[in-house]
Amino acid sequence: MVRTRRPDPGPHGDPGLQPERTTLAWGRTMMALVTVSAIFLRWLPHHGFPILLLFAVSAAAAAAIYLTQRRRYGASARGISRERVDADTSAVLWTAFAGVALGALGIGVVLAG
Amino acid sequence: MPSNQTPPGDPVPPSRGKIAERLLPGGTEPDPRFTLANERTFLAWIRTALALLAGGIAIEAFTSDLFPEPVRKSLAVLLLLLGMLLSAGAAGRWVRVERSMRNKTPLPLPLIVPLLAGAGALAAAVVLVFILWR
Numbered sequence: 001m002v003r004t005r006r007p008d009p010g011p012h013g014d015p016g017l018q019p020e021r022t023t024l025a026w027g028r029t030m031m032a033l034v035t036v037s038a039i040f041l042r043w044l045p046h047h048g049f050p051i052l053l054l055f056a057v058s059a060a061a062a063a064a065i066y067l068t069q070r071r072r073y074g075a076s077a078r079g080i081s082r083e084r085v086d087a088d089t090s091a092v093l094w095t096a097f098a099g100v101a102l103g104a105l106g107i108g109v110v111l112a113g
Numbered sequence: 114m115p116s117n118q119t120p121p122g123d124p125v126p127p128s129r130g131k132i133a134e135r136l137l138p139g140g141t142e143p144d145p146r147f148t149l150a151n152e153r154t155f156l157a158w159i160r161t162a163l164a165l166l167a168g169g170i171a172i173e174a175f176t177s178d179l180f181p182e183p184v185r186k187s188l189a190v191l192l193l194l195l196g197m198l199l200s201a202g203a204a205g206r207w208v209r210v211e212r213s214m215r216n217k218t219p220l221p222l223p224l225i226v227p228l229l230a231g232a233g234a235l236a237a238a239v240v241l242v243f244i245l246w247r
Contacts, residue, residue, distance in 0.1 A: 018149045025153040032163045039167045043174045076149055085145035087211050089133040092155055092204055099162045099200025106166060106193040110173050110186055 012080040019076035026065050026072060029095070033062035036102070047113045054105050061098040136208055140215025151210050158203035158225065165196035184243050188236060195232040199225055 012019055037058035044051045068091070079085030128134070169192030176185055202225035209221045 014146075016146065018146050022149045022153055025156045029156045029160055029163075032160045036163050036167045039170055043170055046174050076145075079145045080149075083145060084142050085148045086129050087133055087137060087148050088152060089130070089136055092152065092207050093132070095156075095159055096200045096204030099159055099166070099203075100197050102166050103162075103193045103197025103200065106170055107190055107197070110169070110189045110193065113173075 012077040014080045018080055019073055022076055023069055023073045026069060030062045030065040030069075033058045033065070033098075037062065043109075047109050050105065050109050050112070054102060054109070057098055057101050057105065061095065064094065137211050137215060140212070140217070143211075143214035147214050148211070151207060151214070154210075155203050155207040158199060158206070161229070162196040162199040162203065165192050165199065169193035169196065180243065184239065188239055191232065191236050191239070195229070195236075198228060198232075202228060 037055050040051055040054040040058060043054075072088070072091075075088075076085055129137075169189045172180075172185060172192065173189035179185075180188070206221070206223055206225060213220050
């Protein structure tokens with residue numbers, strides 16, 4: 001053995017750290033949603049109540065990501081170990097739906113205000 | 114079921130859930146690293162869309178003393194519309210890439226790339242024309 005002190009690749013043995021990178025990508029998206037929800041709140045004095053809807057959608061999407069991160073990491077780490085990860089269809093669809101809803105609500109607010 | 118749909122060592126594929134089986138039918142399970150990479154690419158598009166949504170809202174809220182109302186509103190709607198289309202397009206691309214990986218076909222060309230480039234250039238052109246002719 002030439003290299004005896006190899007760093008621990010984690011519970012999945014993947015040197016590319018795919019589960020970590022994917023969970024971090026969801027975390028970045030969650031932070032982007034939190035930022036966007038804060039910008040919506042800043043809009044509240046100009047446009048009033050409908051802004052709270054936009055804030056609720058983005059904050060709920062961020063919370064949903066936050067609450068599923070542990071399960072997500074576990075599922076992808078186990079999936080890498082057994083060489084099979086199920087595509088997370090529902091998470092992708094919900095996230096995309098949140099983006100579409102935010103755009104539609106935002107356009108409504110701009111045109112109404 | 115054709116024999117190439119069952120990977121060796123996994124004779125009875127476990128259920129993948131109703132939505133996944135309807136949206137991503139047939140084929141074989143791709144390399145799990147590819148599935149996770151596809152998911153990260155989708156998320157990068159979603160963050161781009163979120164930045165556009167935030168930009169559209171910032172334009173509407175903070176530039177009232179800079180742009181006259183028609184310019185401001187059309188810019189804001191353009192950015193919000195682009196963010197909305199990119200969100201939907203990112204999910205569509207995720208599905209098409211996942212399908213082509215399951216069926217071992219070439220990856221589809223991303224339609225959202227020309228969409229983002231074209232609409233971004235349009236938004237820049239609106240601002241440029243306004244600044245030059247103000």
